[in-house]
Amino acid sequence: MTVIFNDPSWWPTINSNIIFSYWTVAAGVMVVYDWVLTLGQEIELIWRQRWSFMTVLYLVVRYIGIPYAVVSVLGNTVNYALNGIFGVIYAMLGVIMIARLYAMYLGSRMMLTSLLAISLAVIIACAVTGSIAIKDTVAEELMLSGMHMCDYKDEGNDQLLYLMFWMIYTVWEVLALCLSVWITVKHFRDPRRPRPSIGSTTGDFFRVLIRSHVLYFASFVCLSCFELAIHSAELMNTHSTIGVQILGGPSDILLSMQMFVLGPRLILSVREYHATLVADFDAEDSMNSIVFQEHVLISTSSTV
Numbered sequence: 001m002t003v004i005f006n007d008p009s010w011w012p013t014i015n016s017n018i019i020f021s022y023w024t025v026a027a028g029v030m031v032v033y034d035w036v037l038t039l040g041q042e043i044e045l046i047w048r049q050r051w052s053f054m055t056v057l058y059l060v061v062r063y064i065g066i067p068y069a070v071v072s073v074l075g076n077t078v079n080y081a082l083n084g085i086f087g088v089i090y091a092m093l094g095v096i097m098i099a100r101l102y103a104m105y106l107g108s109r110m111m112l113t114s115l116l117a118i119s120l121a122v123i124i125a126c127a128v129t130g131s132i133a134i135k136d137t138v139a140e141e142l143m144l145s146g147m148h149m150c151d152y153k154d155e156g157n158d159q160l161l162y163l164m165f166w167m168i169y170t171v172w173e174v175l176a177l178c179l180s181v182w183i184t185v186k187h188f189r190d191p192r193r194p195r196p197s198i199g200s201t202t203g204d205f206f207r208v209l210i211r212s213h214v215l216y217f218a219s220f221v222c223l224s225c226f227e228l229a230i231h232s233a234e235l236m237n238t239h240s241t242i243g244v245q246i247l248g249g250p251s252d253i254l255l256s257m258q259m260f261v262l263g264p265r266l267i268l269s270v271r272e273y274h275a276t277l278v279a280d281f282d283a284e285d286s287m288n289s290i291v292f293q294e295h296v297l298i299s300t301s302s303t304v
Helices: 008-037 039-047 053-104 109-135 158-188 201-235 242-279
Strands: 002-005 137-144 147-154 288-290 297-299
Touching: 008 039, 008 053, 008 242, 039 053, 039 242, 053 109, 053 158, 053 201, 053 242, 109 158, 158 201, 201 242
Parallel strands: 002 137
Antiparallel strands: 137 147, 288 297
């Protein structure tokens, strides 16, 4: 059923929706631009290398991002599909983070088991809270002063559930960062380094991992702060304030940047490092290095 309003009191809502659509378009342009910018690296480091599980993750995250950015311009009419993609991408980013930590802890099975258990608990908790929130949301078609819009009404404590979702995932991201920083500091303070079996390149590898991780985490912190502020304000029935409307746009851009720009770069940066490392050595060199894929220590070759 379409609800028609011609009341001028709805004009601020119309203007807010138009402004938010501009932010959404900007997020889509940013994702597509980054894809064009890194296409050469992608062809060289992803498509021309032997495929692995990390290759599949990279391609899924990268190439879901482009249609996601385009479809999101359509607005709330595809809200359920976008939320489903959102959940899948964050689960994949969690797998990428586990692989990075597994490599940094030199193939520790205890660390891998612990990370898988924690990640599974986080994914289940986020999936349950997100599903309940979406289930309790009712769509409504509006015609405001001749402009077609879709509105969603919450029948339950949806904003509280969204707050729980972001708090749970924030705990996971903070844990992953702490583990990364801890092993990096431990490595550089180890008096026995560099290890003869790996060489002095290990320190550079840790720098590459921690640098890309910190940038990824910084974007998540900004995004999480925006989302927590938005849902907290909506929970207190102050969602019509200008401040909350302003936060919605940057939050959309940060979300796209974290998932579809910095997410794929977590893999691409390490592939680029190893490609540079291999280029610095003769083809007949038998040097071994840490490789970011299923195995932690394998000989450097075209399988990177």
